[in-house]
Amino acid sequence: MAATARRQQLQDVALAPLDWVEERSGLVGYTKWFLFRKVPRDITWSQTLGSAALTAFIVQATTGVFLAMFYKPDPVNAYASIQSITEDVTLGWLVRGMHKWGASVFIILMFFHMARAFLFGAYKYPRELNWILGVLLLVSGMAEGFTGYLLPWDNTSYWATVVGININATGPFVGPFLAQFLQGGLSIGPDTLPKFYALHMLVLPGAIMALIGLHLYLVVRLGVSSPPWSRSAAGRERPEAAAGRDGVGEPTTEGESA
């Protein structure tokens, strides 16, 4: 009796800060509700690819913020600052490596996640809008890769970007203007690197964060779709489902409220 009371007391002390926050914001409750919302019983590991892409993005954002503290976005200093991050700054090689390799991981995971959504037919009603948001995320993610590639300012990045910009320039009607916007002139010049840097570290990440917010809002609101082989059909009760043998008890369009 005394032991349990003591335990209870300890627990209360430990949870007091959380209670304090919860009472003033309700955030703890919301977080629990978000993390422990219902998902189909026959959900698979492939449905964690979205969270994997999210993790990759968070890694990029975090490492990028710290790289930005040492990187100098102008044609004279850019290359040298990258060299110094890699060779002089303590653990710079690691953070730069994480950002460089993580970029590919992020893109690859987005493609895997998209393939999953496609193969599961998760783009169908009512999730079309989330597919569209996903396409915007994919485009923004690729644009992140394109703008980031120029920043080391070595021969590979310079000429790859020349070719990339000129591919944009071949777009009908607007192409030449797009190219001129990207490089701030008729060819890559002193304004190009700062512009790519601003797009890479401010504009595109901002857009991606906003899009991820909407994307996840829809995931929560609509619920995660069950795999195509699932025996519990979405939006319609089946005998097995009603008996609670398979899938969530009540498949509805608002899965989380089930």
Place this chain on the structure above:
Amino acid sequence: MSEEERDTQHLPAPSLWPIGFAVGVACILVGLVISVPALIVGAVIALVFGFLWVRDLMRAHPVTAAAPGAPAAAPVVTHADVGDNVDRATFLSLATIGVSGLIGAGVTLPVLGFGVLPSFVGDGVETHDVDLGPITNFPEGQYMIATYLENPEQGEVSRRTAFIRNNGSTDAGVPSFTAIFSRCVHLGCPVQPNGPIDEQAKQEVNGVELLPVLAASFGCPCHGGLYDSEGNRSAGPPVRSLDRYEFSIKDGNLILGRLFSVGHVEGVGATARIQKYYMAYPGVHVDGIESWLYPIPTPGSTG
């Protein structure tokens, strides 16, 4: 005030006069700053509309006239009076949306314009004439690789390479040069002359590096584009002939001027006929049906 009265809405009738009143006040404020007549006009407007507004308010407030305990008919009456479905709440929310929209546009439009418009009006696109030194440095019939800074203020980022060949003179006795820009017209990689380069004969003339080369053709390292000695495409993905420079001769020096794009070159050297177009981006067709896709000349290319 009875309980019922306190429970009913004391709405003034919707009225348009405050708008005129506000215009008057704005006029007064502007007049204070710039002119006395405007101030007087503003004062008159404000007074007239202020009077009309107050009169409206006095008239359409029948709640006070209602007997205690009477049903709260007053607001309904005022609505019917004006014959208008826009009530106060709707008006306020529309006004809020409108004003927020205006503020938002006021912030967004200039910024968007700043971000995007410079590229459409050709900001930062200037042609710098480049002095390549005495024409006597260019032996007849041979290509020279000229490397120079297009804009020394910008530094290395503006380093460009041109291939210059002295063609002697035209039939009319005018000196003729072929001045080709090294940028590949497929997607912009640096085209290289195919042939032995005479490193020993390298010379430096006011910041321009000159290297003789025995080039019969030009090749691109990126996707294998191949051009003949006049810059016409002979193989690979490029869509037109290599771009060229206009040139002039001042005090015996060869001056490179504006760049232009070339559809095709017929003939060779001094007697060549060059189809000249405004400078276009690599990969952009300047002739043929595909050029219909690019109806507007690139900003800054027309001089």
